Amino acid sequence: MENTDKLMAKKQQLVPGIWGIRSSFHSLIILLIVVLLLACVYDLRRYSIQDQLLGAHKNSNVVAALSGCNLLSGQWVYDNKSYPLYKEKECMFMSDQIACEKFGRNDMNYHFWRWQPHQCDLPRFNATALLERLRNKRLMYVGDSLNRNQWVSMVCLLGSVIPAPYKSKYQNGSLYTFKAIEYNATVEFYWAPLMVESNSDDPVNHRMPDRIVRVQAIEKHARYWTDADILVFNSYLWWRRDQMKVLWGSFDSSDGIYKEMKTLRAYEMALKTWADWLEVHVNRTKTKLFFVGLSPTHEKAESWGGEKGQNCYNETEPVPREGYLEMESDLEPEMMQVVEKVLHEMPTRGLSVQFINITRLSMYRKEGHPSIYRKHWEPLTDEQISNPSSYADCIHWCLPGVPDVWNELLYAYIFDKDELNSVNKAL
Ligand SMILES: *[C@@H]1O[C@H](CO)[C@@H](O)[C@H](O)[C@H]1NC(C)=O
Ligand SMILES: *[C@@H]1O[C@H](CO)[C@@H](O)[C@H](O)[C@H]1NC(C)=O
Ligand SMILES: *[C@@H]1O[C@H](CO)[C@@H](O)[C@H](O)[C@H]1NC(C)=O
Ligand SMILES: *[C@@H]1O[C@H](CO)[C@@H](O)[C@H](O)[C@H]1NC(C)=O
Ligand SMILES: *[C@@H]1O[C@H](CO)[C@@H](O)[C@H](O)[C@H]1NC(C)=O
Ligand SMILES: *[C@@H]1O[C@H](CO)[C@@H](O)[C@H](O)[C@H]1NC(C)=O
Ligand SMILES: *[C@@H]1O[C@H](CO)[C@@H](O)[C@H](O)[C@H]1NC(C)=O
Numbered sequence: 001m002e003n004t005d006k007l008m009a010k011k012q013q014l015v016p017g018i019w020g021i022r023s024s025f026h027s028l029i030i031l032l033i034v035v036l037l038l039a040c041v042y043d044l045r046r047y048s049i050q051d052q053l054l055g056a057h058k059n060s061n062v063v064a065a066l067s068g069c070n071l072l073s074g075q076w077v078y079d080n081k082s083y084p085l086y087k088e089k090e091c092m093f094m095s096d097q098i099a100c101e102k103f104g105r106n107d108m109n110y111h112f113w114r115w116q117p118h119q120c121d122l123p124r125f126n127a128t129a130l131l132e133r134l135r136n137k138r139l140m141y142v143g144d145s146l147n148r149n150q151w152v153s154m155v156c157l158l159g160s161v162i163p164a165p166y167k168s169k170y171q172n173g174s175l176y177t178f179k180a181i182e183y184n185a186t187v188e189f190y191w192a193p194l195m196v197e198s199n200s201d202d203p204v205n206h207r208m209p210d211r212i213v214r215v216q217a218i219e220k221h222a223r224y225w226t227d228a229d230i231l232v233f234n235s236y237l238w239w240r241r242d243q244m245k246v247l248w249g250s251f252d253s254s255d256g257i258y259k260e261m262k263t264l265r266a267y268e269m270a271l272k273t274w275a276d277w278l279e280v281h282v283n284r285t286k287t288k289l290f291f292v293g294l295s296p297t298h299e300k301a302e303s304w305g306g307e308k309g310q311n312c313y314n315e316t317e318p319v320p321r322e323g324y325l326e327m328e329s330d331l332e333p334e335m336m337q338v339v340e341k342v343l344h345e346m347p348t349r350g351l352s353v354q355f356i357n358i359t360r361l362s363m364y365r366k367e368g369h370p371s372i373y374r375k376h377w378e379p380l381t382d383e384q385i386s387n388p389s390s391y392a393d394c395i396h397w398c399l400p401g402v403p404d405v406w407n408e409l410l411y412a413y414i415f416d417k418d419e420l421n422s423v424n425k426a427l
Contacts (some may be wrong), residue, residue: 023235065400071412072357076318076364084111084400086127090157091399093169093178095374098149100398105373107316110398115361115405123415125408127161133186133414140225142233144193144401146295149396150232151176151189153403158187175224180383188228192221195235196270199251211238212245212258215269218277225280232410233274234292236335237395239267264334271342279349289353290410296331296359298366298394312394315367331359354413358406368402370396 001148088094088101096102100110115122141151155178159167166181174191191203199216200206201221225231244263249256278289301310304319338358346353362368371392397403 016266017089018280026083038310043341069117069120071117071120071409072361073119074361075077076113076361077116078109078112079114080112082124083114086156086160086400089209089352091159092164092167093152093155094399095148095152097393098152098370098374098396098399100373101338103370103373103375105371105398106187107367109316110365110368111400113318113365115408122408123412124407125157125160125404125411130364130411130414131158131161131180131183131185134180134187134229135183135336136185137229138186138188139159139230139232140188140190140228141232141234142187142190142192142193142221142225143232143292144237146237147232147234147292147394148176148189148191149399150234150292150403150406151178151187153399153401154178154407156399157183157404157407171203174201190221190224193235194270195221195233197251198238200238204353210245212247212251213239213266213270214247215266216248216273217250218273222277222281227229229286230288230414232290232292234295235270236294239263239335240332247333249311264338267335268338268342271338274345275342275351278346278351282351284350288414289351289375291339291353291355292406292414293339293355293357293359293399294331294336295395296363298369301366304366311389311392312369313371313392314391315371317367319364320367331363355407356406356413358409361405362397362402365397365402368397370398373398381404394401 054387074096088099094102101108139154141147141154155169158180159178167179168181169176169178171177176189176191178187179185180187192356193206194213195218197217197220199208199210199212208375219278230352241263243260244266246259246261246266246269247256247302248259282289298304298312298315301312301315302308306315339355343353343355371394374392374396380391
């Protein structure tokens with residue numbers, strides 16, 4: 001803009017001298033045409049340079065992301081043209097825990113929200129492009145049921161462009177595997193809700209009255225991750241309690257030492273164990289590391305100005321206002337600080353872990369949870385039926401929905417990094 005203005009000013013000084021007697025209106029028109037032409041040529045050159053740099057992925061949004069756009073600062077925009085990115089019914093591998101439409105939810109607006117960063121657009125999720133990127137590779141999610149929620153979202157996103165015979169899903173213990181057969185691409189989820197070993201490691205029977213965690217033991221889980229090309233971790237929800245029982249020694253031996261301790265301290269120790277493992281085992285040139293932030297729950301309606309004693313039940317719209325900070329009181333700032341601290345120390349270990357901070361953007365989506373619209377494994381009691389909010393799930397997320405956006409962010413980061421490398425090489 002500034003340059004154009006300067007150019008315009010220069011021309012205005014020159015042109016009257018050349019065309020002397022012509023009316024200034026006439027010369028102004030000509031001038032405008034010249035300026036427009038110049039601007040066009042300039043723009044075309046710029047775009048063709050971008051195209052060269054980006055090779056097959058002509059996505060100017062990625063460039064915007066590269067030039068310092070904060071993807072996490074933005075707002076939800078209603079967009080029923082380009083969303084949802086897939087249909088619940090068409091996803092062969094949907095989970096009953098989050099299939100809200102199937103279990104009776106009939107307000108459909110939660111399908112139609114797009115995350116709009118302030119300074120740029122999120123790159124459009126292109127399942128084919130990601131499958132090509134994952135050819136002969138393993139993308140692996142490791143963590144709790146929210147991470148599994150995100151894995152199911154990814155399976156639906158990628159599955160939407162693969163015909164039935166060319167995809168498969170199976171589970172063996174804690175390991176869930178999706179395969180895109182023609183691409184030889186594997187997208188896995190590994191159940192490790194506390195990342196380190198615990199008495200909640202069984203993928204089905206993990207509701208224990210007393211939570212016990214071996215904060216220094218991770219090998220049993222980690223050997224499944226060793227060769228993955230992209231690792232996406234999370235661990236938060238299962239640490240939301242004051243105290244936890246920590247075990248030194250193994251679950252099988254009788255001489256283990258148990259100690260009750262502050263969860264925050266145990267959380268930090270567990271994340272350190274995780275970081276130690278990565279430092280020793282990760283092949284830096286091969287494996288990309290991600291850590292997904294804390295997923296907010298919506299169990300207290302009063303924190304977004306709703307009725308006291310209510311939760312996400314009956315909510316049909318996101319929190320309207322940006323910067324609704326009171327809601328942050330629901331979160332555990334100390335836990336966020338622990339995550340931040342451990343991740344900040346990663347470079348001193350020669351590792352880079354991309355943190356995907358989904359907390360704020362998800363916080364607005366109070367209506368995005370399954371609430372009562374999911375499979376109930378046990379029949380509901382009369383008491384529950386008379387008070388639906390008592391059994392509403394305000395933790396997980398309906399699909400299509402919020403975790404699709406987490407995966408769009410992951411997508412942006414995966415391509416962003418590669419594009420950044422190719423740009424650096426080209427320069
Ligand atoms: C999208 O939403 C608008 C406004 O609610 C509605 O008029 C329109 O019919 C919707 N379009 C589709 C494709 O659902
Ligand atoms: C998606 O990616 C594939 C492979 O890179 C490309 O051929 C296709 O044009 C892309 N589609 C869109 C809509 O950008
Ligand atoms: C298929 O992918 C795996 C990694 O998931 C790799 O080890 C294997 O070599 C690939 N197979 C072929 C034929 O490229
Ligand atoms: C399941 O996992 C176990 C332990 O890793 C392994 O020994 C077994 O072969 C696997 N079974 C199948 C069917 O893949
Ligand atoms: C690390 O990964 C790169 C790329 O896949 C491979 O060439 C190299 O041999 C690996 N290094 C080790 C020590 O396994
Ligand atoms: C939920 O919404 C229904 C229908 O709008 C209404 O009848 C009911 O009173 C609401 N319940 C609560 C607890 O807000
Ligand atoms: C993530 O974002 C939230 C909300 O903006 C912020 O409070 C927090 O410090 C950030 N970092 C971590 C590690 O969660």
